[in-house]
Amino acid sequence: MPMVLVVHGGAWAIPDELAPASVDGVKAAARHGSSVLKSEGSALDGVEAAVRALEDNTVFNAGHGATLNIDGEVELDAIIMDGRTLASGAVSCVKNIANPVSLARAVMEKTSHVMLAGNGANQFAESIGVNTVPTDKLVTEYEKKEWEKHNKYIAGVMEAFNTKWAHDTVGAVAVDSAGNVACATSTGGIRNKMVGRVGDSPCIGCGGYADNSSGAVSCTGHGESILKVTLARLILSHVEQGRSVADASQLSLQHMGERVQGAGGAIVVSPSGQWAATFTTERMAWAAAEDDVLWFGLNPKEKLKEKLSQ
Amino acid sequence: MPMVLVVHGGAWAIPDELAPASVDGVKAAARHGSSVLKSEGSALDGVEAAVRALEDNTVFNAGHGATLNIDGEVELDAIIMDGRTLASGAVSCVKNIANPVSLARAVMEKTSHVMLAGNGANQFAESIGVNTVPTDKLVTEYEKKEWEKHNKYIAGVMEAFNTKWAHDTVGAVAVDSAGNVACATSTGGIRNKMVGRVGDSPCIGCGGYADNSSGAVSCTGHGESILKVTLARLILSHVEQGRSVADASQLSLQHMGERVQGAGGAIVVSPSGQWAATFTTERMAWAAAEDDVLWFGLNPKEKLKEKLSQ
Numbered sequence: 001m002p003m004v005l006v007v008h009g010g011a012w013a014i015p016d017e018l019a020p021a022s023v024d025g026v027k028a029a030a031r032h033g034s035s036v037l038k039s040e041g042s043a044l045d046g047v048e049a050a051v052r053a054l055e056d057n058t059v060f061n062a063g064h065g066a067t068l069n070i071d072g073e074v075e076l077d078a079i080i081m082d083g084r085t086l087a088s089g090a091v092s093c094v095k096n097i098a099n100p101v102s103l104a105r106a107v108m109e110k111t112s113h114v115m116l117a118g119n120g121a122n123q124f125a126e127s128i129g130v131n132t133v134p135t136d137k138l139v140t141e142y143e144k145k146e147w148e149k150h151n152k153y154i155a156g157v158m159e160a161f162n163t164k165w166a167h168d169t170v171g172a173v174a175v176d177s178a179g180n181v182a183c184a185t186s187t188g189g190i191r192n193k194m195v196g197r198v199g200d201s202p203c204i205g206c207g208g209y210a211d212n213s214s215g216a217v218s219c220t221g222h223g224e225s226i227l228k229v230t231l232a233r234l235i236l237s238h239v240e241q242g243r244s245v246a247d248a249s250q251l252s253l254q255h256m257g258e259r260v261q262g263a264g265g266a267i268v269v270s271p272s273g274q275w276a277a278t279f280t281t282e283r284m285a286w287a288a289a290e291d292d293v294l295w296f297g298l299n300p301k302e303k304l305k306e307k308l309s310q
Numbered sequence: 311m312p313m314v315l316v317v318h319g320g321a322w323a324i325p326d327e328l329a330p331a332s333v334d335g336v337k338a339a340a341r342h343g344s345s346v347l348k349s350e351g352s353a354l355d356g357v358e359a360a361v362r363a364l365e366d367n368t369v370f371n372a373g374h375g376a377t378l379n380i381d382g383e384v385e386l387d388a389i390i391m392d393g394r395t396l397a398s399g400a401v402s403c404v405k406n407i408a409n410p411v412s413l414a415r416a417v418m419e420k421t422s423h424v425m426l427a428g429n430g431a432n433q434f435a436e437s438i439g440v441n442t443v444p445t446d447k448l449v450t451e452y453e454k455k456e457w458e459k460h461n462k463y464i465a466g467v468m469e470a471f472n473t474k475w476a477h478d479t480v481g482a483v484a485v486d487s488a489g490n491v492a493c494a495t496s497t498g499g500i501r502n503k504m505v506g507r508v509g510d511s512p513c514i515g516c517g518g519y520a521d522n523s524s525g526a527v528s529c530t531g532h533g534e535s536i537l538k539v540t541l542a543r544l545i546l547s548h549v550e551q552g553r554s555v556a557d558a559s560q561l562s563l564q565h566m567g568e569r570v571q572g573a574g575g576a577i578v579v580s581p582s583g584q585w586a587a588t589f590t591t592e593r594m595a596w597a598a599a600e601d602d603v604l605w606f607g608l609n610p611k612e613k614l615k616e617k618l619s620q
Binding site: 085086087088090092093111112113114115116117118119120121123124193194195196197198199203204205206209223224227228229230233234237241259260 | 385395396397398400402403421422423424425426427428429430431433434503504505506507508509513514515516519533534537538539540543544547551569570
């Protein structure tokens with residue numbers, strides 16, 4: 001079976017000064033996730049490793065470098081899902097956790113629940129010995145400045161997104177040598193969000209979905225719009241009805257634009273190794289490791305490649 | 311256009327001693343919601359009114375009379391959704407709120423977000439002047455005893471559900487005279503759940519979904535299973551492909567049983583007024599107001615009726 005791993009670093013109007021670091025970051029994360037797959041890791045191991053790399057990279061809005069909420073605090077959301085069993089774990093509004101994707105995996109593997117929120121998620125983290133980090137360690141100077149700017153000038157979330165001040169979400173999808181698919185998504189949410197705001201990322205079928213019978217998806221973009229159309233599930237519904245992963249993504253993002261005026265992006269992989277990286281925002285940093293090729297892009301219709309093994 | 315309003319009081323092994331009060335409760339809620347529709351209320355007004363009635367009735371696991379989490383506290387989840395615009399509001403893990411469905415509606419109407427969790431949801435409630443109630447006021451003697459019993463005898467949530475100690479979720483769906491559909495779902499979750507556990511109820515596409523192009527659904531049953539198959543969205547996907555609301559519900563619940571070994575129930579209404587109340591648990595209390603008839607049932611294949619106007 002072909003092994004494929006695709007990552008995204010968020011669909012938004014990525015400014016030129018962040019472009020090179022964003023592209024380098026998704027390429028490095030795809031390489032890392034792909035090396036896990038090639039060392040006999042499962043699709044689940046691959047997407048977790050790739051998303052951890054993105055969470056650890058301060059250029060992306062997840063883990064270190066996440067956006068701040070209206071109170072100037074970091075509240076993180078993440079999901080992971082195993083297409084083999086539909087097992088899933090998610091955390092929302094969790095604080096002081098450097099790698100929420102791994103805490104989401106612990107929810108999946110160590111509890112009988114699917115999602116834990118807020119203090120409860122932090123209590124669980126403590127009970128299983130997950131290290132916490134001081135909030136300051138997750139906050140970058142860049143995000144602190146953006147937070148101050150928002151407080152002065154921007155009235156609402158939709159306005160923030162439409163004025164292209166969003167900073168969005170990371171994710172990964174993979175199919176392993178056994179044909180199992182998995183997805184993972186992680187985010188700090190939208191800048192200056194209300195305390196307790198839960199976006200699409202941790203919501204199953206919205207920020208991500210994985211089912212061996214159709215494929216795996218990770219979404220990014222205006223979270224409230226993605227929620228309203230349950231974007232990940234919508235894309236896979238089209239795949240189930242015979243559409244290619246590229247057509248299914250395009251159709252679903254177009255529907256989201258028409259029905260709720262929202263822009264975003266998605267990465268998809270099918271159990272047979274078909275994949276797509278699609279977006280309706282100005283840019284989305286993405287990279288895909290397939291055979292010995294690393295594909296990547298940032299601007300619409302851009303599809304560059306280089307050798308994976310270097 | 312035909313106006314229809316359907317409610318459920320949860321799909322589970324309702325014990326005989328709770329059966330009459332459960333049936334009376336859903337009938338009263340359906341009458342109440344229906345009267346709102348007939349007084350030119352929207353589908354949204356109708357489902358909110360019906361669910362408030364169920365939340366206020368201590369026989370159901372929502373609002374007053376909700377189940378307790380492992381710490382003996384009440385944490386409530388709710389969602390409401392407008393099929394006209396796909397606008398949606400949800401709260402998860404909220405405390406000291408008597409009518410979470412109305413708080414969910416406020417999230418939809420007064421914020422740019424879709425879901426607020428935990429402390430953030432409570433902060434929002436305070437900011438808009440929603441009255442809080444002391445935890446004790448939401449806790450019934452019945453649930454306090456069940457909590458103690460669980461602490462002694464029951465190891466996990468899945469076991470609780472399989473041993474039929476669950477106590478589940480309320481919901482309503484409606485179509486109004488303009489052909490707009492809406493859904494609402496509200497719950498205390500599963501008995502002795504972990505602190506911060508979010509079930510299917512507040513998750514869009516899982517505990518509920520409403521879209522004028524297909525219909526409105528409210529789900530109940532084993533929350534983690536409903537999440538894994540995004541049950542509400544799955545049912546409406548089948549409707550979109552031409553299935554009747556009854557067949558779509560049956561097929562989706564069957565899929566949930568086969569794929570993730572979960573039981574549950576769903577109520578569905580289409581924009582043209584077709585409706586269904588379907589379950590794979592032992593019982594589900596439901597009632598449907600249609601024209602001048604009140605349909606209701608509790609056991610499989612039971613469909614009783616009486617005059618709506620009395």
